[in-house]
Each structure stands twice: as structure tokens, then as C-alpha cells.
Amino acid sequence: SQKIEQNSEALNIQEGKTATLTCNYTNYSPAYLQWYRQDPGRGPVFLLLIRENEKEKRKERLKVTFDTTLKQSLFHITASQPADSATYLCALLRGLDSNYQLIWGAGTKLIIKP
Amino acid sequence: DGGITQSPKYLFRKEGQNVTLSCEQNLNHDAMYWYRQDPGQGLRLIYYSQIVNDFQKGDIAEGYSVSREKKESFPLTVTSAQKNPTAFYLCASSIALLYAGLAYEQYFGPGTRLTVT
Numbered sequence: 001s002q003k004i005e006q007n008s009e010a011l012n013i014q015e016g017k018t019a020t021l022t023c024n025y026t027n028y029s030p031a032y033l034q035w036y037r038q039d040p041g042r043g044p045v046f047l048l049l050i051r052e053n054e055k056e057k058r059k060e061r062l063k064v065t066f067d068t069t070l071k072q073s074l075f076h077i078t079a080s081q082p083a084d085s086a087t088y089l090c091a092l093l094r095g096l097d098s099n100y101q102l103i104w105g106a107g108t109k110l111i112i113k114p
Numbered sequence: 115d116g117g118i119t120q121s122p123k124y125l126f127r128k129e130g131q132n133v134t135l136s137c138e139q140n141l142n143h144d145a146m147y148w149y150r151q152d153p154g155q156g157l158r159l160i161y162y163s164q165i166v167n168d169f170q171k172g173d174i175a176e177g178y179s180v181s182r183e184k185k186e187s188f189p190l191t192v193t194s195a196q197k198n199p200t201a202f203y204l205c206a207s208s209i210a211l212l213y214a215g216l217a218y219e220q221y222f223g224p225g226t227r228l229t230v231t
Contacts, residue, residue: 004156032217043118043204043222044157051217089156093217101172102220104149104156 002027002094004105012111019080021108023073023090030092033073035064038087038107047088048075080112117141118223120205125228127199135190135226137205146188147206147220150174157204163188164211192228199230 005024013019023033032051036044050057050066050073057064063076077084087107094103118139127133139146145164149157159172163182177196182188188207192199203226208218 008154034217034219041202041225041227043206043225044220045222046219049217049219091157101159101162104158106154106156 002030002092002103004090004092004103006088006090006105006108008106008108010109010111012113013080015080015082015112015114017080019077019084019110019112021075021088021110023075023105025071025073025092030094032093033064033066034091034102035062035073035075036089036091038089040087044089077110082112082114085110085112118205118207118221120203120223120226122226123224125226127228127230129230130194131230132191132193133199133228133230135192135203135205135228137188137190137223138186139188139205139207139221139223140186141207141221142185143207143209143221144185145208145211145218146182147208148172148178148180148188148190149204149206151202151204151225160190162211192230199228202227 003026034049035047038044048064050064061078065074087109089107091102091104094101121136147162148160151157158174160178161169161180163169169180169182179191205223206220208220
């Protein structure tokens with residue numbers, strides 16, 4: 001079955017540095033990956049989407065890469081700020097008969113220290 | 115303001131009681147979803163619906179039921195048959211149901227934390 005792995009350990013980054021989070025998946029390559037941000041006790045908020053035929057996607061200080069050979073997506077936050085502290089979730093599209101669903105990683109907690 | 119509302123934010127119930135979680139959206143989205151989130155695990159899909167009066171089971175539907183009588187509303191009932199109901203429940207919507215070739219972001223509500231003792 002399709003699985004997603006995100007680093008379960010919190011990632012501590014100094015303010016101003018680039019934070020890089022990893023999302024690894026098994027089995028077949030998904031049609032696309034999505035990244036979401038989740039703050040404690042709240043619902044996830046969509047950040048970026050990258051398709052299998054795209055190598056890289058950017059949005060302001062955010063960048064996502066997609067390597068279908070390594071079966072990995074990397075999520076980068078440049079010039080990180082304490083306000084970027086949150087849990088970041090990746091999700092991939094899974095085909096299920098004629099319906100498709102997102103399956104989710106458990107998320108990586110990012111802590112940006114001032 | 116457009117968005118998804120869930121109520122209540124916190125819910126406490128005794129074991130053996132059914133409980134219904136509310137989810138309303140004013141985004142005019144066709145598709146709605148219920149997820150369960152437990153510590154250290156990814157979101158798991160309980161039920162989803164792509165149109166009114168139609169819904170499908172997700173990965174962990176046992177012990178849950180839903181209805182979709184209106185486009186805006188997708189309530190979830192946690193029944194006494196659910197063996198481990200204590201969790202954080204998230205409702206989401208998207209423009210349409212996901213399918214290969216087109217990808218739609220999901221909009222989430224604030225969640226309901228259910229505690230059953």
C-alpha cells in the first residue's frame with residue numbers, strides 16, 4: 001500500500017536560515033503532492049501543490065521540489081521566521097478504483113528559534 | 115466570510131453514547147470530507163461526499179455515519195460501535211472530488227476534539 005514518511009522528530013532552525021522538510025513515499029509515483037501547514041489545535045491550511053511532471057514550484061519564501069526517481073519531495077522555507085513555526089504535512093494523490101483520495105503524512109514539526 | 119465551520123470545538127461524551135459533529139461550508143464546494151487525526155499519525159479519511167445525497171466510505175468508516183442532505187452540510191455521527199472514538203476530527207471541502215489529472219486544494223474547518231470516557 002502507498003505510504004508517506006515524514007520526519008517525526010521536530011526540526012529546530014535558527015531564524016533567518018533555510019528550513020528543509022522531507023516527504024518520502026513508497027510504491028508508485030503520485031500524480032501530485034500537496035503541502036499544508038497546521039498550527040496546534042487547528043485545521044491544515046494549503047500551501048503548495050506540485051505535479052509529477054514539475055521539478056520545482058515556488059511561492060514567495062516557499063519552494064517545493066519533486067524527485068520521482070528518489071520518490072521524495074522537499075519543502076523549503078527561506079529566510080525563516082518564528083511565525084513559520086508549525087507542523088507541515090505532505091499529502092499525495094492515491095488512485096482507488098475510479099475515485100482518488102489524498103493520503104497524508106504524519107507531519108514534521110518545525111521550530112524557528114529567534 | 116467564506117469558509118468551513120465545525121461545532122463544537124470541544125465535545126465530551128460518555129462511552130456508549132452516539133454523538134454528532136457539525137460541519138457547514140459556504141464555499142459552494144461540491145466535495146466534502148471527514149478526517150480523523152491522532153497523535154503521530156497522518157490524517158485518515160472517514161467518509162467523503164461529492165454530491166448531495168451521495169457519500170462514500172473512506173479508510174476507517176466503521177463506527178461512523180454521515181449524511182449529505184444539503185450541499186452546505188455534512189454532519190458526522192460517531193456511534194457507540196466506534197471502539198476508540200477519542201480524537202481530533204477535521205472536516206474539509208474542495209471544489210470537486212479529486213481525480214487524476216486535476217488537483218484541488220482542500221479547505222479545512224477548525225476541527226472538533228472529541229473525548230469519550
